[in-house]
Amino acid sequence: MANLQVRDIDDRLYEALKRRAELEHRSVSQEVVLLIENYLAHDMKESEQKTLRFLELSNSWMDDRNSEKIIKEIRSSRTKNTRSKKEDELFD
Template identity: 50%
Template sequence: MPALQVRDLPPQVYEDLKTCAEEEHRSIAQQALVAIEDYLARRKREKEVQAVVDAGIPPVPKPWEPGYRDWQRSQAAAQARLERRREVFARIDALPISKDPEGFPSVAELIREDRDSR
């Protein structure tokens, strides 16, 4: 397993780390590892959120943030639209397949005729 040694750690950082370790019943090494893991996980989440923002997708607000109720309503409306689409497509799928009448021109012939008429 790789090891990490930190030189010239500021005394105040060491004291804060030591205090946290005591409060959470960990060794200083364990607390340092937890702090590093937390930082890296938070950084990864921030990058993922930034990717979503860059893609133009609005972030999901927290329940205590302003705009959460509007977001809930918009999500409910989106779900209702999705359900209506599913119903429409189900009705379309249930329709009988229609066949072109005998002698009806093909799609290619219709396009060619339209292009020639210009």
């Protein structure tokens, strides 16, 4: 099993970690390992959820028509712009 040594930890942070470990009846070392495990598990779960939400978006718009037909329908539904007349100009 690997060892991990942390240097120059702030005294207040260490004391808070020590109090937390005491409340949970664990050693400081056990508490640190548990905190790291929980953080990494949460981080992976959150990343997995983001991936699943993204994948839900793919294929969310299904259509039996091919792209050419869709484009043709869009173009045919457009109306001719009549604003090109001088009196309809925004700035005369």
